[in-house]
Amino acid sequence: MKTALLFSTKYGSTEKVAKQIAGKLNINVEIVNLADQNIDIKQYDAFILGMPVLAENTTIHMRRFLKQNLDFITDKLIAVFLLCWNSQKWEVYLEKLFNNKLPKDCISACMGGEFNFDKMHDIEKNIIRDMTGVEKTTSKISQTQIDEFANKINRRLG
Numbered sequence: 001m002k003t004a005l006l007f008s009t010k011y012g013s014t015e016k017v018a019k020q021i022a023g024k025l026n027i028n029v030e031i032v033n034l035a036d037q038n039i040d041i042k043q044y045d046a047f048i049l050g051m052p053v054l055a056e057n058t059t060i061h062m063r064r065f066l067k068q069n070l071d072f073i074t075d076k077l078i079a080v081f082l083l084c085w086n087s088q089k090w091e092v093y094l095e096k097l098f099n100n101k102l103p104k105d106c107i108s109a110c111m112g113g114e115f116n117f118d119k120m121h122d123i124e125k126n127i128i129r130d131m132t133g134v135e136k137t138t139s140k141i142s143q144t145q146i147d148e149f150a151n152k153i154n155r156r157l158g
């Protein structure tokens, strides 16, 4: 089964998590950054998607990808992970991003999130400070969630 892990990132944390997940899977996955490549989705049998929540939405690349391809890949979508700071809202975000079209058996998780102040513009830093009180680079990415997510995929595909 040819599997693609497609991700999109603005500040780098989703890419980091995508690589960790791929390293924990018992199958080979092709990791693709949607900002770098146009992919031919017809060549894959299964998809894992990863994206950050940004202003209650996601990156332009992932939005475009979902708009163009979600209907085609729905039956092949085995897992989705989000990076987000407000982990209490992740399921609301997920439903919104996928327009309530996620298959019931799709494995999904929120890995937490991080603020990478080195990669933000001043305006973004100010918004984050005002909204969250966070003033410097801070990570609350959950290794437990990453492990559980990879284990679930391994069990499903194993």
Ligand SMILES: Cc1cc2nc3c(=O)[nH]c(=O)nc-3n(C[C@H](O)[C@H](O)[C@H](O)COP(=O)(O)O)c2cc1C
Residues within 6 Å of the ligand: 008, 009, 010, 011, 012, 013, 014, 015, 051, 052, 053, 054, 055, 056, 057, 083, 084, 085, 086, 087, 112, 113, 114, 115, 116, 120, 124, 127, 128
């Ligand atoms: C400008 C900005 C807006 C964000 N908006 C949200 C949000 O609406 N909800 C949330 O839970 N997290 C939000 N976050 C937190 C991101 O989801 C988190 O920083 C994530 O790790 C970013 O992923 P990336 O490094 O792959 O781009 C926001 C972060 C930034 C910098």
